[in-house]
Amino acid sequence: MDVEVPTRTVVEALVRPDGTVDAGELYDVAGALGMSDQQVRLCLKRLVAEGKFSQDGRGRRAVLRMTPEALRAAEPDVEFVRFMYRQDAGEVTWDGVWHLVAFGVPESQRPARDALRDAIVRFGGAALHGGLYVSPHDWEELVEGEASRLGVAASVTFLTSADLRVGAERDPAALAARLWPLAEVAARHERLAEVARVRLRLLGEEPDRTALLRIAVEVAAEFTRAVEPDPLLPPELLPQPWAGARARALVARCWAALARRSDELPALFQTYTGVIRSDVV
Structure with missing residues (x-):
């Protein structure tokens, strides 16, 4: 299953812990995702013009440096990710309020x-x-x-x-189904689950560095696409079994497989593997 990944996302995903991006590696991973060199060049030009990156050198020998402001803005919300996995594990319960x-x-x-x-x-x-x-x-x-x-x-x-009623409806789970687009949220997670299953198989084949980074970028992009519109409702308000919890469990397995080679991963993925590995795996 193919994953649509914006070029900008690839650039930001490959930022190393020191805030730099190796342009040669960027072009290789973008190419593996089906992007042309021209597409990457135009994206880099826009990012530099926006003040998010500076660039030393040209072409594949260039080194990109993310500005401190852009680095802060791009930091993943670690507590948000930790909360969703703790809730999936039943460590966070709803008090009915x-x-x-x-x-x-x-x-x-x-x-x-x-x-x-x-x-x-x-x-x-x-x-x-x-x-x-x-x-x-x-x-x-x-x-x-x-x-x-x-x-x-x-x-x-x-x-x-503790007593919310909409019309004649006051049952919490029925209210949740009425107020939030749960079918759409579940569909996004079903797709995430399928993407994660396929990438788990690929990770079992011990991919080279470019393929490893491609897998990491694809999983991260689909994960973001699924969880951003997810209100993360408590399990008590959701149909069971819930597609979101199943998909996130598969993603956790992907991060566990990636964690075995975490020294080869950019900063974003080291953060993800650290949070999810400590709370789930």
């Missing part, structure tokens, strides 16, 4: 209002009504931090309830 956020940001601050709404959805919130969102997780600190950054903290209200 719903966490609600309401905001009434005036039209004069529309960009901030839109950005806050996007952040709330990104944090896994589901809309109940206009300006009112719910999550089963204790997310107040995250939402308040984003509201403060946007300068609209005074327009945000927080509340909790």
Whole structure:
């Protein structure tokens, strides 16, 4: 099964612990993913123009250096990954409390209002009504931090309830199925599971370095595609067995196989293997 990987993602994925990217290795891995040299060159030109990388040398002999600001922005959310695996393992249980956020940001601050709404959805919130969102997780600190950054903290209200009802429905699992697009989230994880199964077989064949990096990039790209829209609902609110937990278990096996050669992997994958290996494998 092929995985669609943006060229920019390949560049950022191959950043080594010292913040550099070997251009020769980049061109080799991109080529293995079906990308042309011209495609890579154009991407590098854009990244340099955006101030995310500097470049020393030309062509395959070049060395790219990620700027400190770009390095910080590209750091994976380790706690997010650790939380999802702990929850899958049953180490995090739901207390039955719903966490609600309401905001009434005036039209004069529309960009901030839109950005806050996007952040709330990104944090896994589901809309109940206009300006009112719910999550089963204790997310107040995250939402308040984003509201403060946007300068609209005074327009945000927080509340909790153990008795949420939408229309006549109050069963928690039925509410979750109504409020979140669980079928779409599950479909993304089914695809992730298939990608991980195929890559596990390839890892068993002891691939060379270019093939190893290609596998790592593909798994990471599909993992991101699956988990970014996932609200990470507690197991108590999900159909069982849940596709997300199955897929993430397969990904953990991929990272375990990659960890055997972790000295050959870029910084991103060393971080992933460290977090997942310590909590799951």
